[in-house]
Amino acid sequence: MSQHQALPSAVYNLITMPSNRAQRRFAYIIGALVTLISLFSVPFVRVQLGEMPAFQPAIFSTVVCFELITAYVIYSQFKISRQPAVLALFAGYLYSAGMSLVYILAFPRVFADNGLFNSGPQTSVWLYALWHIGFPLAVLIYLRLDAKHQNVRYSARKAKIAGWCTFVGTIVAMTVCTLFTTHYVEQLPTVLSQGQLSPSFVKFVGIPIVILTFITLLIFYIRTKASTVTSTWLCVAILAMMLDVIIVLCGGGRFSLGWYVAKLNSFVCSNVVLAGMIYEFTKMYLNMADLYRKVKESEFSYKVLLGESQQAERTISEQNTIIEQMLESSHEAIIMCDTVGRVIFANRRVELFFENPIRKGDCLSTYCEGMRTSDTTFKSLVEAYFNQSIPPFLKRISRVSLSGEMKHYECYVNPIVNEGADTLRGHLFGFRDRTEEERIDEMKNEFVSIISHEIRTPLSSIMGFSEILATRNVTEDKRVKYVETIHKESMRLSNLINDFLDLQRLDSGRQVFHFQTLNAAHLVGEIVEQWQGRDNHEIELHVLHDFPFIHGDEERLKQVFHNLISNSIKYSPDRSKIDVYVERENGRVLIKIQDYGLGIPADALDKLFARFYRVDNSDRRKIGGTGLGLSIVKEIVEAHHGRVLVESELSRGSIFTVQFDEHIDR
Incomplete structure (x- = not known):
C-alpha cells in the first residue's frame, strides 16, 4: 500500500465539520466581547487591583x-x-x-x-x-x-x-x-x-x-x-x-x-x-441518539405491520417467505437488486450497518459511496460487476461511521437465476459486520506485542551477562553478581511465562477446577506458615469465627493467597507486620490480608487488576513483578463466584479482601 493516497471522498470530522450561521455569529460575539474588554482596559492597564x-x-x-x-x-x-x-x-x-x-x-x-x-x-x-x-x-x-x-x-x-x-x-x-x-x-x-x-x-x-x-x-x-x-x-x-x-x-x-x-x-x-x-x-451524540430512537421506532412499527400482514395473508410466495425469514433471523445486511443494479429489497440491518436509509429503486452503486476495499472504492467495484467486467466476488470493505469510528464488513455477491434455467433474475448482496473481529485481532496483536516486550527485557539481561561470563575473565565477585542476575531474570522470565499460560487457560476456558469443601482457616493458615519470617516479616493469622467452609479448588486458591501475601511483603519493605483475618459475615467468608506499607494511589485502584499494570512510582521501581499476578487473582476468584476488593491509603498500607459464598456441607 502506498504511503499516502488521495482522499476517496469528503469525510467530515471535528476539523472539517461545517459551521452554521448561528455558530459563526456566536463566535463573532465572543470575539467582539474580548476585543471590547481589551480596548476599554487599555487606558487603565496600570491601575493596581487587589492581589490574588x-x-x-x-x-x-x-x-x-x-x-x-x-x-x-x-x-x-x-x-x-x-x-x-x-x-x-x-x-x-x-x-x-x-x-x-x-x-x-x-x-x-x-x-x-x-x-x-x-x-x-x-x-x-x-x-x-x-x-x-x-x-x-x-x-x-x-x-x-x-x-x-x-x-x-x-x-x-x-x-x-x-x-x-x-x-x-x-x-x-x-x-x-x-x-x-x-x-x-x-x-x-x-x-x-x-x-x-x-x-x-x-x-x-x-x-x-x-x-x-x-x-x-x-x-x-x-x-x-x-x-x-x-x-x-x-x-x-x-x-x-x-x-x-x-x-x-x-x-x-x-x-x-x-x-x-x-x-x-x-x-x-x-x-x-x-x-x-x-x-x-x-x-x-444527540444525532446518534435520535437516529437510534428512529431505528427502534421503525423496527417496532415494521414488526406490527408484519404481524398484521401475516394474519391478513395466509398464502404467500416462497420468495417472500425467504425474505421474511432473512429479515427476522439474519445477522447480515441483505440487499437484492435487479439485473442493472436497482434495489428490489433490503432488510433493516442495511440501515443499521450503514446509518443511511435505502429505498426500493435506489441505485446500489450510488448508495455505496464512501465505502472502500483495500485497493479501490467499493462503488467502482459494484459498477464493474454490473457492467460484467468482473465475476461475482467476496471482498472486505470499510467505512467511517457518523461517530467517526472505522467500521469493517465482508461483502459477498451472488447472481440470482431461475431454477433449471440460465435466465438472470437479479443479484444478492450480503454484508457481514466484522468490526468486532478486527477489534479482537488488534487486541491480540497488542497483547502479543506487550508479551514480546516483557519477555525481551529479562532475556536481554540473561544473554548479555551470559556472553560476558563466556567471553571475559571476570573477578569472583562479579561472576557471583552476574550469576545471581541471570538467576533472578530467569525466575522473572519463568514467572512471566507461567502467569501468561495461566491467563491463557483461564481466558480460553481450558482451566479445570477441582472443587471441594475447604476450611478457609486451614487453607490460609498453611500459606501463612510458608511465608512466616520471609524478609523479616511477621504474619499474624486471626480466625474470628469457627468452621469458615468454602467450595473451591485448593491449588488455585493457594495460588491466590500466595500472590496476595507475597505482594504484601514486597510492598511493605519498611514494615514487618502483616495481619491476615478469616471471618464470616452474612453468609459469606471473608479473607483479608492487611499490610502497613507503601499503599496504592487512589487513581490507580480502578486499574490495579488490569494485565501488565504496575503503579508508576519511584518507590516501586526496584520491586520486581510481571504485572499479571493480580489479574490472575481476579480471574480465579471470579471463577469461584467470588469478589476481590482493595482498600488503600498512601504510606498507610493496603487491605485486600477476598469474598466467597459460605459453603454449608449438608
Whole structure:
C-alpha cells in the first residue's frame, strides 16, 4: 500500500465539520466581547487591583489542561483523517500547553523567588515571547500544508510515524526554548526593569509578535472564511492571543488591571477551540441518539405491520417467505437488486450497518459511496460487476461511521437465476459486520506485542551477562553478581511465562477446577506458615469465627493467597507486620490480608487488576513483578463466584479482601 493516497471522498470530522450561521455569529460575539474588554482596559492597564497570588497558577493550570486536551482531540481527528496539515495544529496546541507550563513554573514568586529551572528575572518574559511566536507560526504551517496537501491522506503506518515525529519534535522545540531562556538567560538582553518592558523589547520583539499574529489571523480568516467549526473558534483564539500581547505591551505590573485582562485573554485563547469541539461532540451524540430512537421506532412499527400482514395473508410466495425469514433471523445486511443494479429489497440491518436509509429503486452503486476495499472504492467495484467486467466476488470493505469510528464488513455477491434455467433474475448482496473481529485481532496483536516486550527485557539481561561470563575473565565477585542476575531474570522470565499460560487457560476456558469443601482457616493458615519470617516479616493469622467452609479448588486458591501475601511483603519493605483475618459475615467468608506499607494511589485502584499494570512510582521501581499476578487473582476468584476488593491509603498500607459464598456441607 502506498504511503499516502488521495482522499476517496469528503469525510467530515471535528476539523472539517461545517459551521452554521448561528455558530459563526456566536463566535463573532465572543470575539467582539474580548476585543471590547481589551480596548476599554487599555487606558487603565496600570491601575493596581487587589492581589490574588493564587490567580495566576489557577488560570495557567486551567490553560495547560485545556490546551493539552485540545491537542489530544486534534490528534484523534488526525488519526481519523490522516491529513498532514492537522499535525501542525496538534503541534501548535502541544507547544502552547508546554510553554504555558514552563512559563508559570519559571515565573518569579509563584513556585520560587526567581522561578524554577535556574531561571532569572528575564526568563519569563523571553518564554512569553517564544510562546506567542510559536503558536501563530504553527497556524501558518497548518495553512501551508492544507493548501499543498489537502487531498493527501497518509497510510496508517506513515500517519503513526508522522504523529510520533511531530510529538517528539515539539517536545524538543520546547526543551530548546526552555534551556535557551534559563541556562543562557545571562547572555540575553535585559528586557524587564522594575516591572516595565524595555523600549527595545517592545519595538523589536513585542510589536513584531503582534504583527505576526495579526497577519496570521488575517490570512487564516481569508483562507478559511470561518467555514468550519474549528476554524471559526480558532479565529477567536488567535484574536485573543494577539490582544493578550497588546495588553502586555501597554504596561502594568502584576495584579494591575492590564495584567488581569491579559491573563483572561490567555484563558480565552486556550479554551474556545476546545469548547467548540465539545459542542460538536455533543451534537453528534444527540444525532446518534435520535437516529437510534428512529431505528427502534421503525423496527417496532415494521414488526406490527408484519404481524398484521401475516394474519391478513395466509398464502404467500416462497420468495417472500425467504425474505421474511432473512429479515427476522439474519445477522447480515441483505440487499437484492435487479439485473442493472436497482434495489428490489433490503432488510433493516442495511440501515443499521450503514446509518443511511435505502429505498426500493435506489441505485446500489450510488448508495455505496464512501465505502472502500483495500485497493479501490467499493462503488467502482459494484459498477464493474454490473457492467460484467468482473465475476461475482467476496471482498472486505470499510467505512467511517457518523461517530467517526472505522467500521469493517465482508461483502459477498451472488447472481440470482431461475431454477433449471440460465435466465438472470437479479443479484444478492450480503454484508457481514466484522468490526468486532478486527477489534479482537488488534487486541491480540497488542497483547502479543506487550508479551514480546516483557519477555525481551529479562532475556536481554540473561544473554548479555551470559556472553560476558563466556567471553571475559571476570573477578569472583562479579561472576557471583552476574550469576545471581541471570538467576533472578530467569525466575522473572519463568514467572512471566507461567502467569501468561495461566491467563491463557483461564481466558480460553481450558482451566479445570477441582472443587471441594475447604476450611478457609486451614487453607490460609498453611500459606501463612510458608511465608512466616520471609524478609523479616511477621504474619499474624486471626480466625474470628469457627468452621469458615468454602467450595473451591485448593491449588488455585493457594495460588491466590500466595500472590496476595507475597505482594504484601514486597510492598511493605519498611514494615514487618502483616495481619491476615478469616471471618464470616452474612453468609459469606471473608479473607483479608492487611499490610502497613507503601499503599496504592487512589487513581490507580480502578486499574490495579488490569494485565501488565504496575503503579508508576519511584518507590516501586526496584520491586520486581510481571504485572499479571493480580489479574490472575481476579480471574480465579471470579471463577469461584467470588469478589476481590482493595482498600488503600498512601504510606498507610493496603487491605485486600477476598469474598466467597459460605459453603454449608449438608
